[in-house]
Amino acid sequence: MTHLSSVPSPSLPGTGIYLDHAATSPVCPEAAEAVLRGMNITGNPSSRHAAGDEAKEALESSRAQLAALLDCGFDEVVFTGGGSEADALAVVGTVLAAEHRGAHVITTAIEHSAVLESAAMARELGAEVTVLRPDSRGWIDPDDVRKALRPNTVLVSVMHANNETGVLQPVADIADIAHQAGVLMHTDAVQTAGKVSLTGIGADLVSVSAHKFYGPKGVGALKVASGVRLAPLIRGGSQERGMRAGTENVPGVLGMGAAASAALRHVDDPAFEEHRHTLRVRLLKGLEEAGGIEINGAGAPCVPETLNVSFAGVRGDTLVDILAVYGICVSAGSACHAGSDEPSHVLTAMGIPAERARSSVRFSPGRTTTVPAVEEATARVVEAVARLRALGPADVPQPAHA
Known part of the structure; x- marks a missing residue:
């Protein structure tokens, strides 16, 4: 089993990008x-x-x-x-x-x-x-x-x-x-x-x-x-x-x-409406570079701030932990059930197989999130996903706290 510490580091650690507003938002x-x-x-x-x-x-x-x-x-x-x-x-x-x-x-x-x-x-x-x-x-x-x-x-x-x-x-x-x-x-x-x-x-x-x-x-x-x-x-x-x-x-x-x-x-601000949709478009475009992704909830109306993505061949909680080391804050499902190995009850109810559900990560930018921050974060995600897939299914590291 390959340990988390053996996964090569992204090129720009410490980015400090918060994309977990669905869990909680900073106090204004x-x-x-x-x-x-x-x-x-x-x-x-x-x-x-x-x-x-x-x-x-x-x-x-x-x-x-x-x-x-x-x-x-x-x-x-x-x-x-x-x-x-x-x-x-x-x-x-x-x-x-x-x-x-x-x-x-x-x-x-x-x-x-x-x-x-x-x-x-x-x-x-x-x-x-x-x-x-x-x-x-x-x-x-x-x-x-x-x-x-x-x-x-x-x-x-x-x-x-x-x-x-x-x-x-x-x-x-x-x-x-x-x-x-x-x-x-x-x-x-x-x-x-x-x-x-x-x-x-x-x-x-x-x-x-x-x-x-x-x-x-x-x-x-x-x-x-x-x-x-x-x-x-x-x-x-x-x-x-x-x-x-x-x-x-x-x-x-x-x-x-x-x-x-x-x-x-x-x-009530049109500029806010435009900004939130721009962030979603840039976020999705960046994540698509990883290949092998599926959007959970695709085809349904949604709030632009929440994007749930499954990455084939990657454990979502492992990806979350690796990104956290470098200051990129995202989550695997609801924050209320962090640390659980059970697949999301939401994705399960949608008929999504357990393997795909466990490969899901939620990205949720907020009012103060910038386009450059989204682009930098997605670049790190793509890099981390590629490294995890290169390890192979048997060697995918498990979260240290699991």
């Missing part, structure tokens, strides 16, 4: 400044004095900023500890609030694990769960949702864009189908908030996470449409309209609000 200056401002706010937002009023005012100002990003009412924003908690509150909270036992939930096999695990929890609570499979592109057919509806269906949960492939789902169409049947619609918009407009997607419940749109980690939000009943998962105080007990994370929420406002400005 506006958000960093807002977090620091929040650290200097002493009061508890629930306290009835001047210090508490200052904290409450800051909290509600940030709520308005999130409402603008989510295209919803000011009082429809519930702050959470992150996207995963928002997903759990949407899925499990809906089941717990259902007025009858045996509630039915529809979701998909390509959801983030936060939704899939929440669906599993709902099943433990007595709910029935239908998990729909995508087509070979990773796209969910709205008609499959229609066929899966039952008289006891209380929720449909379909993500807005997949975190591994970037494939955009027809959420608005699915929401129309759900609403015609009197069923609530939830979408995990963690990978689209700040990238595409959330106007008109039609979901009653929308999950977002600050660190995916250049805000701080550990804070998220759930849009809860007016009139929707959810049972709280965290109980205690009456914060967040009684849906999420606990003193609010004022610095984090302020950072999230500032990041939301900055992101919304970019979403």
Whole structure:
């Protein structure tokens, strides 16, 4: 077995190129400044004095900023500890609030694990769960949702864009189908908030996470449409309209609000739209030089920032580790399952064979990524892939941490 250290080095080590924005994004200056401002706010937002009023005012100002990003009412924003908690509150909270036992939930096999695990929890609570499979592109057919509806269906949960492939789902169409049947619609918009407009997607419940749109980690939000009943998962105080007990994370929420406002400005900027598409074109063109690649999700609508590529004859996690040595940051599948030898559940659900799934790498540039950085990174990828293939299948090095 050839060890990782024996693989010849690329010619330009230490490039320091970050292409893993789907895992997390750097904190933008506006958000960093807002977090620091929040650290200097002493009061508890629930306290009835001047210090508490200052904290409450800051909290509600940030709520308005999130409402603008989510295209919803000011009082429809519930702050959470992150996207995963928002997903759990949407899925499990809906089941717990259902007025009858045996509630039915529809979701998909390509959801983030936060939704899939929440669906599993709902099943433990007595709910029935239908998990729909995508087509070979990773796209969910709205008609499959229609066929899966039952008289006891209380929720449909379909993500807005997949975190591994970037494939955009027809959420608005699915929401129309759900609403015609009197069923609530939830979408995990963690990978689209700040990238595409959330106007008109039609979901009653929308999950977002600050660190995916250049805000701080550990804070998220759930849009809860007016009139929707959810049972709280965290109980205690009456914060967040009684849906999420606990003193609010004022610095984090302020950072999230500032990041939301900055992101919304970019979403509406034609120059940003042109830049993100240019980066994808240059990224794909550079990677094609490696030969023997397949784009996972090809043929489906997608967010330009996420490109999932399989390299024939190469372990994706090995390629990720080699590139990391030289400062190029990418990932093999979801960051939430880093280190697992199991093939991606998303790619598996798409019908992609395990060998190809294990050879996949996700590239996700961001707002500040430059074309020269993409070109330099892809050149290093092509070089590393060629060296790994030259070793032969039996000698492909395994990640040191696996």
